[in-house]
Amino acid sequence: MANQDIPNQEILLDMYKKSALAKINDENARRVIMNGSLPMIYYSPRGQEIIPAAISVNLNNSDSICTIYRGMHDMVCKGIPLEKLWGEYAGKSTGTCKGKGGPMHITHPETGCMLTTGIVGSSLPIANGLALSYQIKNEKKVCVAYFGDAASNIGAFHEALNMASIWKLPVVFVCQNNRYGEHTKFEKATSVTRISDRAAAYGMPGIHVDGNDPVAMYNAAKTAIDRARNGEGPTLIEAMTFRFYGHVFGDQDGYMDKEEKAKAMAEDPLPKFRAWLIEQGYASEQVLMELEVAFDKQVKEAIASALSAPWPELDELNIDVLAAAQH
Amino acid sequence: MMESLNNQITTVEAINSALADAMTIEDGIILLGEDVADPEEGGVAGVTRGLSTRFGDSRVRSTPISEQAIVGAGIGAAMAGMRPVVEIMMMNFATVAMDMIVNHAAKLRFMSGGQTQVPLTIRMATGAGLSTAGQHADYLEAWFAHTAGIKVVTYSSPAEAYGLLQSCIFDNDPCIFIENFIAYAQKGTAPEKNSRIPLGKANIVRAGKHVTVVSYGPQVGIALAVAEKLSAEGVELEVVDLRTISPWDKATVLESVKRTGRLVINHEAVKAFGVGAEIAAVVQQELWGDLLAPVRRVGAPSCPVPYSRPLELAFMTSEADLENEIRLALK
Ligand SMILES: Cc1ncc(C[n+]2csc(CCOP(=O)(O)OP(=O)(O)O)c2C)c(N)n1
Ligand SMILES: [Mg+2]
Numbered sequence: 001m002a003n004q005d006i007p008n009q010e011i012l013l014d015m016y017k018k019s020a021l022a023k024i025n026d027e028n029a030r031r032v033i034m035n036g037s038l039p040m041i042y043y044s045p046r047g048q049e050i051i052p053a054a055i056s057v058n059l060n061n062s063d064s065i066c067t068i069y070r071g072m073h074d075m076v077c078k079g080i081p082l083e084k085l086w087g088e089y090a091g092k093s094t095g096t097c098k099g100k101g102g103p104m105h106i107t108h109p110e111t112g113c114m115l116t117t118g119i120v121g122s123s124l125p126i127a128n129g130l131a132l133s134y135q136i137k138n139e140k141k142v143c144v145a146y147f148g149d150a151a152s153n154i155g156a157f158h159e160a161l162n163m164a165s166i167w168k169l170p171v172v173f174v175c176q177n178n179r180y181g182e183h184t185k186f187e188k189a190t191s192v193t194r195i196s197d198r199a200a201a202y203g204m205p206g207i208h209v210d211g212n213d214p215v216a217m218y219n220a221a222k223t224a225i226d227r228a229r230n231g232e233g234p235t236l237i238e239a240m241t242f243r244f245y246g247h248v249f250g251d252q253d254g255y256m257d258k259e260e261k262a263k264a265m266a267e268d269p270l271p272k273f274r275a276w277l278i279e280q281g282y283a284s285e286q287v288l289m290e291l292e293v294a295f296d297k298q299v300k301e302a303i304a305s306a307l308s309a310p311w312p313e314l315d316e317l318n319i320d321v322l323a324a325a326q327h
Numbered sequence: 328m329m330e331s332l333n334n335q336i337t338t339v340e341a342i343n344s345a346l347a348d349a350m351t352i353e354d355g356i357i358l359l360g361e362d363v364a365d366p367e368e369g370g371v372a373g374v375t376r377g378l379s380t381r382f383g384d385s386r387v388r389s390t391p392i393s394e395q396a397i398v399g400a401g402i403g404a405a406m407a408g409m410r411p412v413v414e415i416m417m418m419n420f421a422t423v424a425m426d427m428i429v430n431h432a433a434k435l436r437f438m439s440g441g442q443t444q445v446p447l448t449i450r451m452a453t454g455a456g457l458s459t460a461g462q463h464a465d466y467l468e469a470w471f472a473h474t475a476g477i478k479v480v481t482y483s484s485p486a487e488a489y490g491l492l493q494s495c496i497f498d499n500d501p502c503i504f505i506e507n508f509i510a511y512a513q514k515g516t517a518p519e520k521n522s523r524i525p526l527g528k529a530n531i532v533r534a535g536k537h538v539t540v541v542s543y544g545p546q547v548g549i550a551l552a553v554a555e556k557l558s559a560e561g562v563e564l565e566v567v568d569l570r571t572i573s574p575w576d577k578a579t580v581l582e583s584v585k586r587t588g589r590l591v592i593n594h595e596a597v598k599a600f601g602v603g604a605e606i607a608a609v610v611q612q613e614l615w616g617d618l619l620a621p622v623r624r625v626g627a628p629s630c631p632v633p634y635s636r637p638l639e640l641a642f643m644t645s646e647a648d649l650e651n652e653i654r655l656a657l658k
Contacts, residue, residue, distance in 0.1 A: 091635030102634025
């Protein structure tokens with residue numbers, strides 16, 4: 001744990017709850033894919049949960065996020081209702097998007113989950129637009145753009161950082177550096193050793209942080225979000241982490257460095273965080289176990305309800321393509 | 328190299344061999360794309376597997392996720408005399424490189440008064456049916472076909488993929504080569520080494536006298552299946568595989584429709600403003616007096632590709648859709 005200001009017990013437990021729920025949700029997702037009850041193309045964020053947990057405890061419900069295909073943890077930490085999330089995974093009418101968008105395109109504005117994109121880099125420019133609106137309307141709201149390490153090599157990243165900086169937009173760019181972009185190693189595709197260094201080119205602070213360290217990640221998130229909310233402009237956070245289950249769940253990850261992966265998995269941030277909370281007296285084993293059992297039950301109920309929910313009517317193909325007739 | 332004993336190969340093997348065989352005879356061919364080299368497993372579908380090992384990582388390069396820079400580098404290298412083949416993993420990702428493709432690759436020959444040229448091949452895969460929803464499954468061939476200065480090519484079997492890709496690579500104009508994700512595993516007879524199929528020439532894959540069906544890509548297989556079915560009823564379809572979508576082989580299509588008097592165009596892309604509309608317009612103008620029925624089209628509804636399985640199935644064109652349009656044409 002970083003030798004920094006430690007957030008209070010309430011915040012720490014909130015962070016644990018969020019990240020544990022995301023972890024348990026992921027375990028169930030992999031389970032239902034493996035047992036064939038809910039096959040889907042799934043980009044597991046397992047290993048990266050501390051990042052959105054630390055971000056989300058600094059956000060209000062009215063703040064928003066724009067995330068990517070590997071964004072389940074981001075949205076669960078933001079508070080997306082599980083039943084609707086699973087309804088969408090199952091392609092059912094009860095899903096967040098009536099089954100039309102699917103896992104790569106979850107949207108739930110009520111909890112501020114404004115966008116899930118399947119296009120690398122596209123979360124950043126759109127987050128700028130949400131932030132621009134908050135700024136013009138003086139709403140004191142913040143938008144967080146989540147994206148991966150490899151996304152920092154596409155034009156959209158660079159254009160968005162520059163624009164956010166010149167307009168001092170209330171946006172936080174959160175790069176989850178999990179060391180790989182699809183099958184390509186970070187070092188092979190990226191000209192800098194630290195993505196956070198790229199912030200300097202756009203005149204904004206760049207924070208390089210261990211995204212698996214709850215205390216360090218909390219402080220980075222708080223600094224950046226406070227700054228955005230106070231009208232001081234954007235920040236680029238590069239949160240170092242690792243993805244445990246390859247690019248798309250089921251890929252054989254032969255392109256990955258076996259030792260690197262084994263080491264990262266041995267240092268799973270969730271059990272570490274859990275042990276630390278108990279050791280430091282923030283929570284008892286009993287309390288955390290009860291939480292986890294309740295979360296697992298909640299997730300399983302959401303899955304069961306998604307599986308038994310009705311499919312969308314075929315007429316949905318003609319609905320939501322354009323707005324309903326206006327007068 | 329990857330041919331199996333019984334002379335049957337998959338589409339992935341056919342494309343891989345087309346690239347390998349072309350690279351063997353022409354040093355100016357380089358491959359650029361995300362994950363295309365062997366440390367990255369030769370692409371997400373393994374299409375370029377083995378090529379970086381065989382031809383070296385100077386000629387076969389895994390790139391950053393930078394489609395604009397990938398296509399741009401392909402254009403520049405082509406202007407300098409190379410024959411680059413760039414891979415855009417999925418057709419939808421070409422959207423972030425459209426400036427390079429539409430404003431540059433397509434127009435440089437004309438705008439430079441013929442002083443420069445862009446012998447570039449841009450491979451891209453797509454197709455609905457895998458529950459990948461709205462940003463990974465669009466057929467966008469009409470966008471490219473609508474732009475002068477670029478050729479748009481696709482195939483209906485592994486051997487066709489081989490011969491057409493070879494022709495794209497050795498063509499002096501930019502070519503969009505469209506691959507279908509689901510059909511990557513499709514098997515077929517292996518082509519002859521270095522056999523090329525000329526661009527701009529359609530192929531009559533089945534002769535028939537009652538209705539002409541014009542199609543391309545995996546939809547040709549659908550047309551052939553419907554043809555078998557209707558043959559039992561005494562209806563003989565003539566199935567034309569366009570092969571090159573733009574510029575398309577008007578002569579072959581017009582000659583066929585002149586004989587049959589009926590035309591149905593079948594594509595996976597959205598019907599509205601699609602390739603079928605252009606063909607229908609030309610045919611009705613040229614063959615007005617010969618047509619026995621209005622030209623009909625099969626295509627997807629004007630809707631993003633949906634995720635939910637029943638919606639996706641309803642969105643995708645099917646044998647039943649084609650059969651229905653053929654019956655209407657025969658009325
Ligand atoms: C414009 C674009 N190009 C390529 C892809 C295919 N693709 C999907 S995810 C991905 C890797 C992205 O890596 P990174 O940004 O590090 O995020 P991670 O998946 O590691 O979370 C690629 C190349 C895409 N979706 N969009
Ligand atoms: Mg990554």
